[in-house]
Amino acid sequence: MITKVNIERGDDGTYGAYIENNSLPYGIIGEGNTSNEAIEDFKNSYIEMKQYYNKINKSFTESEFDFVYDLASFLSYYSKILSLSGLERITGVNQGQLSHYATGHRKPGKKTVEKIEKNLKEFADELKEVEFK
Known part of the structure; x- marks a missing residue:
């Protein structure tokens, strides 16, 4: 599964990475001072979510991500x-x-x-x- 992730610059100059139309059973976001930081934070959130699902013995839906800039x-x-x-x-x-x-x-x-x-x-x-x- 490939999920589209939007990268947007906020009014405060920081960047956010989020899934707009989330078809995954969980939500993850990323934030940072640069778009690269937001993407890395998003990827770390994904890894942490996967670890959490494993910890509670819940089935985890894997995904690859397509990062799209505004x-x-x-x-x-x-x-x-x-x-x-x-x-x-x-x-x-x-x-x-x-x-x-x-x-x-x-x-x-x-x-x-x-x-x-x-x-x-x-x-x-x-x-x-x-x-x-």
């Missing part, structure tokens, strides 16, 4: 790897706007999110076709 978390994380000017060229969205989205000062509309996602996926597809010699 736009603010994605931009905040990747703006440390790719410059905002580079992200602007890839997405077609002004780097000032991207900065506002990454810091949580503004929230993008649905069409903007779709545009960014589409252009990032196209860029990723282009990278898959590149060969280095």
Whole structure:
């Protein structure tokens, strides 16, 4: 079973990892100052839940997780790897706007999110076709 886990940046600047539509018989969350910390905390919560179920002799439902970023978390994380000017060229969205989205000062509309996602996926597809010699 693969379960979708949302990674979101909170208003206070910290990150949370949670299952939105939980089909598991237990709930787990993760929190941290970075998205990576939230993911690690989520994974630790999963391990602790599994240990608890074993301790009380209750059947545990195993799962793998697919971590999905909200736009603010994605931009905040990747703006440390790719410059905002580079992200602007890839997405077609002004780097000032991207900065506002990454810091949580503004929230993008649905069409903007779709545009960014589409252009990032196209860029990723282009990278898959590149060969280095």
